[in-house]
Amino acid sequence: MPRPAETRTQPVNIAPATRDKLRKSLLSWYERNARALPWRAERARRDPYRTWLSEVMLQQTGVAAVIPYYREFVERWPNVSALAAAPREEVLAAWAGLGYYARARNLHAAAQILAGAGFPETEAGWRALPGVGIYSAAAIAAIAHGLPTNVVDGNVERVMARLHATQTPLPTAKPELRKLASALVNDERPGDWAEALMDLGAIVCTPRAPKCGECPWRKNCAAEAAGDPERFPRRTPKPQRPQRFGAAFLVQKRGKLWLVRRPERGLLAGMAALPSTTWRAQTWGKREALALAPGEGAWRKVGEVRHVFTHFALSLDVYAANVSPSGEGWWGDASALPSVFKKAVDMGRSVRACGQLVRVRTAFTKNANSP
Numbered sequence: 001m002p003r004p005a006e007t008r009t010q011p012v013n014i015a016p017a018t019r020d021k022l023r024k025s026l027l028s029w030y031e032r033n034a035r036a037l038p039w040r041a042e043r044a045r046r047d048p049y050r051t052w053l054s055e056v057m058l059q060q061t062g063v064a065a066v067i068p069y070y071r072e073f074v075e076r077w078p079n080v081s082a083l084a085a086a087p088r089e090e091v092l093a094a095w096a097g098l099g100y101y102a103r104a105r106n107l108h109a110a111a112q113i114l115a116g117a118g119f120p121e122t123e124a125g126w127r128a129l130p131g132v133g134i135y136s137a138a139a140i141a142a143i144a145h146g147l148p149t150n151v152v153d154g155n156v157e158r159v160m161a162r163l164h165a166t167q168t169p170l171p172t173a174k175p176e177l178r179k180l181a182s183a184l185v186n187d188e189r190p191g192d193w194a195e196a197l198m199d200l201g202a203i204v205c206t207p208r209a210p211k212c213g214e215c216p217w218r219k220n221c222a223a224e225a226a227g228d229p230e231r232f233p234r235r236t237p238k239p240q241r242p243q244r245f246g247a248a249f250l251v252q253k254r255g256k257l258w259l260v261r262r263p264e265r266g267l268l269a270g271m272a273a274l275p276s277t278t279w280r281a282q283t284w285g286k287r288e289a290l291a292l293a294p295g296e297g298a299w300r301k302v303g304e305v306r307h308v309f310t311h312f313a314l315s316l317d318v319y320a321a322n323v324s325p326s327g328e329g330w331w332g333d334a335s336a337l338p339s340v341f342k343k344a345v346d347m348g349r350s351v352r353a354c355g356q357l358v359r360v361r362t363a364f365t366k367n368a369n370s371p
Contacts, residue, residue, distance in 0.1 A: 014183045026200060030195065034196070037054075037063065037067070038071060039053070047144070057070055057103070060310075069098050080114045080115050092104050092270060092272075096272075096342075097342070109131075113129060122141065123140075126141060135151065142191045150181055151181075151194035152181050154201070155202050158205055159201045160180045160181050162224070162233070241311070241313045246279040247276060247316065248275070249319050250318060251295070252322075260329045261273070272336045272337055298321055302319065302347060305318060316340065
């Protein structure tokens with residue numbers, strides 16, 4: 001059955017003269033307005049290691065959050081051999097708080113491959129590495145190797161959808177928007193072109209309140225001509241996130257926390273964590289949860305943490321007690337903990353200080369520091 005007429009959009013063939021005009025105006029704008037980012041330093045932009053590192057960190061995470069992590073990583077591990085030789089636990093600990101922790105595990109695994117085999121020089125070669133997807137491989141190939149690849153992230157999708165007033169909603173429109181972006185790619189300055197498109201979306205063609213008066217493509221933009229750029233890209237409504245429930249256990253001794261290692265598979269795999277129950281669709285009763293506590297004692301509920309992951313929302317009851325912990329674990333600090341457990345620790349310590357039950361509600365978006 002064909003799709004309804006209002007969602008059916010044919011890819012636009014861009015005339016060579018129009019394509020050349022769009023490219024020239026955007027590259028000229030980029031020369032004046034490019035963002036000053038640490039991985040774009042003259043030396044770094046030709047360095048595959050730093051390009052790869054920054055692109056992995058930028059997957060689903062905003063630039064402002066990435067910058068301090070990037071700087072710490074290149075200071076501690078200035079090349080891929082140093083990163084490959086680092087214990088995985090140190091890499092995971094350095095990543096703590098940046099979110100989407102599978103990226104850190106894949107980064108370390110890929111570093112060990114690259115340290116032995118060297119850096120790929122093709123888009124396909126980068127795509128074969130753990131944690132390097134279609135977008136990242138294209139971006140690295142363009143920026144580090146000067147290859148004319150089609151680099152399409154969320155910023156570029158938004159720019160293309162507005163430039164052409166694409167009616168097809170996301171995510172259905174993704175292949176169409178990739179084809180529209182591909183029509184503008186050529187051999188001239190492919191790295192600059194990729195970064196210019198991303199900067200246009202990040203600085204001017206923003207999701208809300210786009211600065212159309214500053215856009216080098218304003219005269220060619222179909223969404224601007226229609227008078228409602230914010231209507232694009234159109235989106236299919238997202239289903240409601242499932243809700244899950246769990247409990248975490250806070251044991252402190254001389255300023256240290258009793259920590260455990262999460263399983264090697266699943267969410268937050270291999271990360272340091274507070275002891276906790278599984279996270280499930282049903283709520284945990286107090287007696288049921290405390291049966292899994294790391295030691296017997298006078299456990300008391302000190303509050304509830306709410307955290308939003310990509311695919312579900314979590315309500316985590318936090319219990320605290322002065323007990324001698326049982327099972328495998330170690331005494332450590334909160335610096336290496338994922339955000340959800342850092343929130344639990346902060347709650348427990350604040351309750352300890354003021355002696356009252358509290359509830360923390362913090363919603364994390366896709367581009368914030370959420371795992």
